[in-house]
Amino acid sequence: MAAAADHALSGQCLCGQVTVHATPRSRNISVCHCSKCRTWTGGPFIALDCGDAVAMSGPISVFKSSAWAERVFCSNCGSAITWRLQEGGEYHLSSQLFTESDGFPMKSQVFIDEKPDNYNFAETTETMTGAQVFAMFAPDESNPNG
Secondary structure, three states, X not given: OOOOOOOOEEEXXXXXXXXXXXXXXXXXXXXXXXXXXXXXXXXXXXXXXXXXXXXXXXXXXXXXXXXXXXXXXXXXXXXXXXXXXXXXXXEEEEHHHOHHHOOOOXXXXXXXXXXXXXXXXXXXXXXXXHHHHHHHHXXXXXXXXX
C-alpha cells in the first residue's frame, strides 16, 4: 500500500453546507464502475479510501443501498459524499470534494466488469471484477453492488 497522506484534507459539497475533514489511507484514487455508483453520481465514483478517519458536518442523507453498504449525500444539493460500510468504519469519500487531491494518482478500478464501453481512462491501473470486490467486502453476495 502507498504511504498514507501526510495530512488531513478538507472539502465541501457543491452548496458548501456539508463539510468533510478526512485523512486518506493513501494518496491513491480508486474508481468504481458498478451500476449503482454510476446511477448515484452520473458517472463512475472516484474516491479516496479514508478508513474511519472522517468527520462530516452539515445536512446529510443516508441511503442504505444493500445489507452491508450505504451512500451518503448532501440533503441540500445532492452531492455524493461517501460510500461506506454500515459496520467497520470504512469510508470511501468522493475525491472531488477535496481541492488538495489534485495530483493524487488513479491506482485502481473496481467493478471493471460493469464498466460501460462509452468511456475509458488513459491510466493503467489495478482492476477488480464485482465478484472479487464481493469476496473482499460483502458478507452476502446475494445483495450486489453495495
